Amino acid sequence: MIRDPKGLVESYPKVPLTVDCVIFGFEENKLKVLLIKSDLEAFSGKLSLLGDIVKHNEELDDAAYRVLKERTGMNDVFLEQVRAFGSPNRHPGGRVITVAYCSLLNIHHHELKIHDNDLHWHSVASLKEMAFDHKEIVDVCYAWLQKRIQEHPLGFNLLPDKFSLRELQNLYEAILNVTLDRRNFRKKFASMDLLIDIDEMEQDVPHRPGKLYKFNFEKYKKSKRKWVGIDF
Amino acid sequence: MIRDPKGLVESYPKVPLTVDCVIFGFEENKLKVLLIKSDLEAFSGKLSLLGDIVKHNEELDDAAYRVLKERTGMNDVFLEQVRAFGSPNRHPGGRVITVAYCSLLNIHHHELKIHDNDLHWHSVASLKEMAFDHKEIVDVCYAWLQKRIQEHPLGFNLLPDKFSLRELQNLYEAILNVTLDRRNFRKKFASMDLLIDIDEMEQDVPHRPGKLYKFNFEKYKKSKRKWVGIDF
DNA sequence: ACAAAAGTGTTCTTATTACACCCATGT
């Protein structure tokens, strides 16, 4: 029976701990991810995720929100932990454990004010080599997003508050890398009855303007769907 | 531009890192989890997950496999990372980050030889308070399992190699906490065509014996299903 | 003979797919 938990914990080996944010945005009908250039000479020119060490007494989620806030100036952004990455050799400076977070935001709701390290949006589809194991982390988070967006209303975080059905469909098509039937797509969302018709139209489009909608987060929260279906 | 990654990493704050395994089994038509009694006096009498520190230069997955091997004597057990838990106050001895793993094994394929700390199977449904944040970890892993078992053939890891359709259905009913229609359940698995009829029958049952099946892992691996369906 | 679970089909309902035409707007 151990009476001195502090002594026990002090005897444990310790490792540096960071969070890395995979911040997705949507622009020009492409899924983008916010990246910087690595400032390690070993990864000179390579792209890197936005990350930071986790501070003493800081919640993991809070560390990730802090990174997000520092880099984008935005609060209240969708953020969820995906998983930890901890291969002993993932960092050239020695072992560093990182906890990866997936974040979704509307690119046009903020401007990148801090352009340190060449902070820019990059198309996910065309990402090549990255620093550390960051390409693997992006791949895992992208797969996570593809799955999640089919089962939860995450996608709306990537769009403006008001959006047209076309924009919504473009979002799904880009993320899932498929083409969807327009009528069936609209029927599907109509049957869910989670879009609010705000009685506004698109402006300044070079064609017939579409209606604009908002997502009914209130109604969604109340609808505790519980369904069971075995399928693999 | 940083030329000395080692110096950089050494400047990072460090925290102790552990893995905790939520080891599920299935017995008497109940989902069970393998637990010990905590050996911290602060949690005297409380139940605890099986965990250990992650060694220097050890992969996270390997650390989890090691815990599993040490406690159950089994190799080749299903194991998957769920997520990291890192609240600053989750351990009374100071901050400890843990990475939670979910593991599935057939209870009857091994005997618990090492009964240190009162190692035993406990019914998941009746778990009360636990040491640390381990109840939360079990809850998260259980929810993870409920979701995963509907989309991937994980459940077979909890059953013997040869099993009857009744056993399979009992497993799904226990984990998902629902009752399923027997005919529809059988039809579903028949249509998947992933069960191998091994032409054997149950033995020593006090009723009409059922046929025994194996799961066709080979065929499953080859069937790269790719479907898209928005539903939330 | 009885208890207990195995095995098996059909109908109904619901969700998914495939598909083509006219409409409103800007240039």
Next chain:
DNA sequence: ACATGGGTGTAATAAGAACACTTTTGT
């Protein structure tokens, strides 16, 4: 007038849900 995407319905198909009786074995 033309180009561009908005908006809409129906028929066919597939998947899921509901439901009852006969069979086989052990006691």
